[in-house]
Amino acid sequence: MKIGVFALQGDFERHGRMLSQLGAEPVYVNKADQLADLDALVVPGGESTTMLKLLDEERMFDPLVEFAKTKSIFGTCAGTILLASEVTSPAQRSLQVMDISVERNAYGRQVDSAIHRVTPEKEFEERTSPGELEVVFIRAPIIRQVRGDARVLVSFDSQPILVEQGRHLVATFHPELTADTRVHELFLAKLRQPK
Numbered sequence: 001m002k003i004g005v006f007a008l009q010g011d012f013e014r015h016g017r018m019l020s021q022l023g024a025e026p027v028y029v030n031k032a033d034q035l036a037d038l039d040a041l042v043v044p045g046g047e048s049t050t051m052l053k054l055l056d057e058e059r060m061f062d063p064l065v066e067f068a069k070t071k072s073i074f075g076t077c078a079g080t081i082l083l084a085s086e087v088t089s090p091a092q093r094s095l096q097v098m099d100i101s102v103e104r105n106a107y108g109r110q111v112d113s114a115i116h117r118v119t120p121e122k123e124f125e126e127r128t129s130p131g132e133l134e135v136v137f138i139r140a141p142i143i144r145q146v147r148g149d150a151r152v153l154v155s156f157d158s159q160p161i162l163v164e165q166g167r168h169l170v171a172t173f174h175p176e177l178t179a180d181t182r183v184h185e186l187f188l189a190k191l192r193q194p195k
C-alpha cells in the first residue's frame with residue numbers, strides 16, 4: 001500500500017520508517033500532484049502554523065480537503081490540529097476533516113514533553129493487541145470536544161488522545177517515537193477494511 005507522509009515540515013521520517021517496518025510503502029509528499037496515486041496520507045507532528053503556511057504556499061490546502069473525502073488521513077499532534085474542525089489557543093484555520101475541537105499547547109508551557117503509560121479502550125486492544133500503550137507528548141494539543149460519529153479509542157487523564165472518525169484517525173501523541181507499532185497497525189488495518 002502506498003502511504004503518503006506529508007513532508008513539508010516536522011517529524012515525517014520516523015513515520016516513514018514505522019510504515020516500512022509494517023510492510024507499507026511510504027512516499028514523502030510535498031506537492032499536490034503527488035496525492036493522486038496514494039492510498040492514504042499521514043500528517044505528522046511539527047508546528048501546525050508553519051505547516052499551514054507551507055500548505056498555502058504549495059497550494060495544497062484545497063487538494064487535501066478533496067483527498068480526505070475519499071481517502072484516509074492519519075494525523076499526529078500538529079497533524080491532528082490541521083485535521084480538526086475547530087482550533088483554539090490561538091484559533092487557526094484547519095482542514096475540517098475530523099469533528100473535534102482542539103486546544104493547542106494545552107498541557108502548558110512547563111510541560112513541553114512528557115511520556116506516560118495508558119490503558120487503551122478495549123476496542124483498541126481487540127483491533128490490535130492487548131497491553132498498555134506508551135504515549136509521548138510534545139507540546140501537545142488537548143482534544144476538548146469529540147462530536148458526531150468521531151470515537152475515542154485511547155484517553156489520558158480523561159481526555160481523548162486517539163480518535164477515529166470513519167476512515168480517518170488522529171492522535172495527540174507521537175506513536176512514531178516508540179517501539180510500539182499498534183497505532184500505525186490500526187491505521188493500516190482501517191485501510192484494508194474501511195468502515
Ligand code: GLN
Binds near residue numbers: 045046078104
Ligand atoms: N505545538 C504544536 C502546534 O501547535 C504541535 C506540536 C507537535 O506536533 N509535536 O502546532
